[in-house]
Amino acid sequence: MEWFTASDYWLSRLVFQRGLAALYLVAFVGAALQFRALIGERGMLPVPRFLARVPWRRAPTVFRLHYSDRFFAGCAWAGAALAAGLLAGVDGLLPLWGAMLLWLVPWVLYLSIVNVGQTWYGFGWESLLLEVGFLAVFLGNDEVAPPVLVLFLLRWVLFRLEFGAGLIKLRGDACWRKLTCLYFHHETQPMPGPLSWFFHRLPRPLHKVEAGANHVTQLAVPFLLFTPQPVASVAVALMIVTQLWLILSGNFAWLNWLAVVLAVSALDLTPLRTPPELPAAPLWYEVLVLALTALVAALSYRPVRNLLSRRQSMNRSYDSLHLVNTYGAFGTVGRVRHEIVVEGTADEVPRHESVWLAYEFKGKPGDPRRLARQFAPYHLRLDWMMWFAALSPAYARSWFEPFVERLLAGDRDTLRLLRHCPFPDAPPAHVRARLYRYRFTTWRELRATGAWWERTYVRDFLPPTRLR
Known part of the structure; x- marks a missing residue:
């Protein structure tokens, strides 16, 4: 034909x-x-x-x-x-x-x-x-x-x-x-x-x-x-x-x-x-x-x-x-950006003066001074789900606690998904997660501080947690 x-x-x-x-x-x-x-x-x-x-x-x-x-x-x-x-x-x-x-x-x-x-x-x-x-x-x-x-x-x-x-x-x-x-x-x-x-x-x-x-x-x-x-x-x-x-x-x-x-x-x-x-x-x-x-x-x-x-x-x-x-995308557009910052401490009993060190993800915003990288078409699945979790804890109900448990256990496969682990020698005693509001800095703020983001603490997402 x-x-x-x-x-x-x-x-x-x-x-x-x-x-x-x-x-x-x-x-x-x-x-x-x-x-x-x-x-x-x-x-x-x-x-x-x-x-x-x-x-x-x-x-x-x-x-x-x-x-x-x-x-x-x-x-x-x-x-x-x-x-x-x-x-x-x-x-x-x-x-x-x-x-x-x-x-x-x-x-x-x-x-x-x-x-x-x-x-x-x-x-x-x-x-x-x-x-x-x-x-x-x-x-x-x-x-x-x-x-x-x-x-x-x-x-x-x-x-x-x-x-x-x-x-x-x-x-x-x-x-x-x-x-x-x-x-x-x-x-x-x-x-x-x-x-x-x-x-x-x-x-x-x-x-x-x-x-x-x-x-x-x-x-x-x-x-x-x-x-x-x-x-x-x-x-x-x-x-x-x-x-x-x-x-x-x-x-x-x-x-x-x-x-x-x-x-x-x-x-x-x-x-x-x-x-x-x-x-x-x-x-x-x-x-x-x-x-x-x-x-x-x-x-x-x-x-x-x-x-x-x-x-x-x-x-x-x-x-x-x-x-x-x-298919479809962005039927709703957020006006405010929230990010979850995951931190750990080596202190067996967390105190007000305890030093908390942040885990850095490969793609999602973390350190305000770090410029985002281009990853697409590669898909960073954990980073994407962290964005959804910041929108609502319901998105993280099935996987966030297991994620924290693996950080506390120092699981190598989980750590490979991250850009930086602040505990290279031994896993932390406690892990917590805090919710921050992130916004892009202005031109003036960027020149003055070198930071691409400005962030403000909102609330705790997960209180200090240790392995059961």
């Missing part, structure tokens, strides 16, 4: 596949390096305990067959190796069916990780990576031109990602309608980057322009994805510019990078390179793509209903395979 494929998108597919493979690599490496303290056998939320209480249909995973930390690490590093191979273009060396299987394996492995990741893997970009990764299985390799239907389904994901984020803002916080949310967002976002201080200090009229441009890009431009070229490519270019702006202004793991990769799949890159002559798609492949399209159409009902609902949900999966999801 001539209409089935679109050879003009051969180069777009190639760039998309290599970009997706790179993000898979980041995700698997992050899982391998962080899982022991978070969900390992001795972690804060152990996988075996989770699997014992959750039925298979709610969390399908290869770890139902067997779980050990060594097996988990093997799966994560195997996924990283496969992603590196896909990044190098190994799928192009295989027959079409072999390339599809090669793309399917990392999807199965990462689905298995997400479905046992619990709180640590409850972010929208996990579902987004899985949804896009599943579609990539059917995108083909150099033995066939890109299928039109799969390219359309990728645009459908991008549409829901952008339009869902736009609607949740318009329906949510009034500051989005007043164009004032960015007076606060760069300062109160989960994990600021090295340029966030400078973005926050931009003139307020420019912040209003930012907010207005965001509404246009997320509420109007997505509809142009389904128009003929070159209009669709112009829409994609606007989305990419917006995503790069977000990448520069904060750390949102691979969310923005994956949006860029998705957008590339809709670009017409034929002016850069003439597509090669490719054979017609085999019948079995056409049947699989048609079945995929029907499945996605059926599963899209609930996400579409959510988009049209006045009680729109953000970042929700409607099936345990994360095949078609709903």
